[in-house]
Amino acid sequence: MILMDLDEHEMKATVSSLQPNGASIWPHAGNFAGIAQVMAESGISGLDGLLADLGVSSMQIDDPSRGFSYRRDGPLDMRMDMSRGETAKDLLGKLTEAELAEALRELADESMAGPLSRAVLARHRLTPFETTTQLATFCETALGRPGENWSLRQGKRWVTHPAARLFQTLRILVNREVANLKHLLRLLPSILNPGGKACIISFHSGEDRLIKQSFRDGLRQGLYDSISEEPMTPTEYEKKGNPRSRSAKLRWARKTIA
Numbered sequence: 001m002i003l004m005d006l007d008e009h010e011m012k013a014t015v016s017s018l019q020p021n022g023a024s025i026w027p028h029a030g031n032f033a034g035i036a037q038v039m040a041e042s043g044i045s046g047l048d049g050l051l052a053d054l055g056v057s058s059m060q061i062d063d064p065s066r067g068f069s070y071r072r073d074g075p076l077d078m079r080m081d082m083s084r085g086e087t088a089k090d091l092l093g094k095l096t097e098a099e100l101a102e103a104l105r106e107l108a109d110e111s112m113a114g115p116l117s118r119a120v121l122a123r124h125r126l127t128p129f130e131t132t133t134q135l136a137t138f139c140e141t142a143l144g145r146p147g148e149n150w151s152l153r154q155g156k157r158w159v160t161h162p163a164a165r166l167f168q169t170l171r172i173l174v175n176r177e178v179a180n181l182k183h184l185l186r187l188l189p190s191i192l193n194p195g196g197k198a199c200i201i202s203f204h205s206g207e208d209r210l211i212k213q214s215f216r217d218g219l220r221q222g223l224y225d226s227i228s229e230e231p232m233t234p235t236e237y238e239k240k241g242n243p244r245s246r247s248a249k250l251r252w253a254r255k256t257i258a
């Protein structure tokens with residue numbers, strides 16, 4: 001089994017959790033968009049199965065030094081691969097207001113995309129945000145009521161922290177998550193063996209739309225002979241034990257047997 005993760009620490013933890021099952025694992029720290037090259041180097045011509053578990057892990061979110069969480073103080077980093085690339089702070093220094101606003105709308109459905117991007121970038125030009133808490137506190141003042149307890153569930157709905165959508169957007173941009181997923185979806189028919197199955201778990205409605213569309217296109221073109229009609233979602237029991245699973249959707253596609 002080939003196991004890939006952009007984050008070397010995460011990859012090692014996943015290897016340790018799988019090893020007791022007796023799986024023989026070939027770990028590769030790297031981008032799954034480069035799977036074809038890894039297969040070529042490993043002498044593998046096709047895959048019988050592929051599971052892509054997208055997004056960020058709980059371990060990454062809960063480690064303040066990674067800068068993914070608006071609830072924990074840390075550097076404004078958010079890179080899954082800490083050995084290269086631009087941090088969230090670097091990105092804030094490069095994005096225009098229009099680019100950030102568009103990303104906030106597209107990647108997080110942020111209704112205050114324009115005013116938020118204007119306020120955040122104006123402040124960042126004046127005094128750059130260095131830490132997650134500085135950015136989160138600024139968003140509270142810009143969009144919300146300071147001091148409000150955002151972690152509470154009010155009535156039947158969760159109260160979204162004013163920084164949540166901005167943090168999600170920055171993380172997706174920093175790690176080029178949309179481009180990586182599109183690349184993987186394009187590659188899939190050429191790396192699966194006939195009858196091989198790809199399963200993709202996403203946590204974001206935009207990603208789920210891309211996966212659904214790509215699988216439907218593949219079915220129409222005869223590249224896949226079967227795809228999931230509806231996404232699989234976690235049970236109430238799983239959501240209770242692991243609340244972060246609540247937005248997960250799994251879709252699958254099977255490559256046509258020629």
Ligand SMILES: C[S@@+](CC[C@H](N)C(=O)[O-])C[C@H]1O[C@@H](n2cnc3c(N)ncnc32)[C@H](O)[C@@H]1O
Pocket residue numbers: 004005006007010011014030031032033053054055056057058080175180
């Ligand atoms: C939801 S977590 C799943 C982690 C692991 N499967 C587990 O259950 O413990 C998603 C993982 O995907 C990794 N990741 C995200 N985009 C990636 C990419 N383009 N290439 C490789 N790994 C990626 C992240 O670093 C993160 O560790």
